Amino acid sequence: MTQTKFILLCFLAFLLIGKTTIVHAQTDNSRSKIEESSLSKKELRKQIPKYYAIALGVNSSKFRDFATSPLFYNGSVRQISLSRLKIGVKREAELGVSYDFGSYFTNFNESTATSEVKRIEINYSQLYRVGLFNSESINTKVGFLLSGNGNLRINSALQNNAAGVDIFANLLGSIKITKDISRKVAKDKKFLFWRYKLNEKKRNLAFRLNVGLVNSSYRNGYVYAGQSSVLNDTKLFDDYEFKIFSGFRASSSLDYTRYLKNKNAVRFSYVWDAYSTGGDLDKFEMAHHILKFTLLFNTNNQ
C-alpha cells in the first residue's frame, strides 16, 4: 500500500468514525443554554465536547544561538502533534504534545552550515469565558498556557560545540476569541439554471494570543561547552544554568474549524510562536510559522 493510499484510508475512516446522526447546527449560544439549565456540575461537564486531535504541520522556522553564532538558521521542518481537548462554551482545556524535526540552514557569504533540529513541546492550557466582548456569535475566553519545550540541535560546523540542547518553560497569559460562522439554516440557491442547496454547517473561526508571563530557560553556561568529558564524568546538561523571569515569549494562532455530521471536526490553523532568552550574554532566539491541519475525533458524542 502506498503512503498516499494509507493517508486517504485514514482520512476516510476519520469521516466515517462516530455516530452519523444528523447534527442540527447547534450554535455556541444554544449549547450555552443547555449548560445553564438545572443539570448538576458533573452532568454539565459530561456535556462538554471532548476530542482527541492529531495534527500535521509544516513549520517555517528560524533560530539564532548567540553562544555559537550571530547568524540566523532557517528551515522548513515538519511537525506532528497529538492533543486532548475539551471545548465548552464556558471552559476550554487542552493537553498536547508536538514534535518538530528537520534541517535548518545558514548560507551566507558562500559558507553553508546545517543544523539538524529535533524539538518537542508539551503544553497545557485552560481558558474561561469572560463577560467582555461576548455576543450571539462571539465567545471570548481568557486563561493560561503552560509550555515546556526542548531543542536538540546538531551542527557539525560548530566543531566541539556541535551539539546543543535548550530547554524552555513558560507560563503565558491567553485570550481567545471565537467567532461562530455557522450556517444555521439550509439555503436554496440558484446559479444560472442550476439549483442547489446549502446545508447547515457548524464552523467557527478562532484567534488566540498568548503572552509570556513567566519565562525561564535551562541552557549552557558561560562558555557553552562544559568540561565533564575531560573530568571522566560525562553529563548531558554539562555546566547548564537555570534562569527564571528571563526572556520573553509570545504566540498567536488563527484556527478555522469545521464540524462534521459525526461530530468530529477538521481544523486548519496558522500558528506563530516566538521566544528569546534574556540577559546580555549569548541569547537564544527562535520563531515558528506553522501551517497545520488537524483531525479532531469527538469522544463523548457531544
Place this chain on the structure above:
Amino acid sequence: MVFAFASCEKAFFEEELSATDPFENFEYLWKECDEKYSYFEVKNIDWNAVKEEYSAKLYEGMSEDSLFNVLGGMLTELRDDHTNLVSNFNISSFGVKYLGQDNFDWRIVVDNYITKDYYSSGPFSHNFLDNGEIGYVRFPAFTGTVDDTNLDFILNRYKDTKGLIIDLRENDGGAVTDVFNILSRLVETETLVYYSRIKNGLAHDDFSEAAPVNVTPYSLRYTKKIAVLIDRGTYSAGSFISLATKALPNVVLIGDTTGGGLGLPNGGQLPNGWTYRFSITQALTLDKSPDYENGVPPDIPMLFDWSDLTKDEILERAIAELQ
C-alpha cells in the same frame, strides 16, 4: 491580527548581524577570544597588543583571502592547535609539532622492531619486541573506538612480558573517552590524575573551581612497568594521557615534550559564516599548575637520530628502561 504579530517578530529579536565587513568580523572574533579563551596568562599573551597589531592590517574592500590571513594570523598568536579559523577555502592552525624535530617513522618501527606480522586490534597496532619480553603497542589517534574487547586482547597477549611500550608519538588526539578507557587499565586503585577548570567570566583569570579528575581501575589491567613514548606531535588527548601518567608510579614518559593542547576547545561562527574554535578550559597538574599547556615534559628526554635509519633511539631507550 495574527499576521500582524508575526510580522512584529523582528521587533522581539536583535538586529540581523550577518556581515562580510572585515572590521566587524575582526572585532567579533577578537572579543570572543578575549572573553572566553583560557590560556592568555599561562602563555603571557597581551591580547590588546595583538588587536592593535592585527587591526592595523585591515582595510575596506580587502579580499576574503586577505581577511582570512589577518584573522588566522591573530589566532595563531595564541600558539594553540586547538585554535583554528575555518573558511571554505582555508583552515588556519599554529602547527605546534613543528616546534620540535620529527621523532617518529612507522616504517622504521615495522622494518626493525615489530615486523610486518604485527596485530591490529581496533585502533591499536602491536607485537612482541626483544624476544617476546616486551610488548609494543602503537596508538596513532584517539578515534573513540577503544573498547574492552581490543584492550582485553592486548593485555592478555602481553600479560607475561616484562614491560609494555605505548607509542603515542605523532598522536594528535581525538576522543577524550579513549583516554579514560586506557588509563583505567593502568591504575591499581582509584587515582587522582589531574584537575580541570573552565572559564566562567569575562576576565582572563575567571575560572571555575579546579575539579579533580579520577580514574577507576578496570578488572583486567597491566601492572608491570610501562613506557609511554611522546613527542611534539603528541597533542590534546595524547597530552591528557601524558599528564595523567605523572600520577602513575609504574609509567615513565620517554621522548620529547608533548605539544600541549590541554584546553578543551569550543566552536563558533563569525558574522561572515566562517567558523572558529579555541580552548576554554585548563587542565592542571596535581599541584594545580596549568603550565603543562606548553607541553608535558618527558621523564627521560630522548630524540630520534635521523643519521641511522635502522634504529629508533626513543624506542631503544624504552626497551632499555623496561629490561
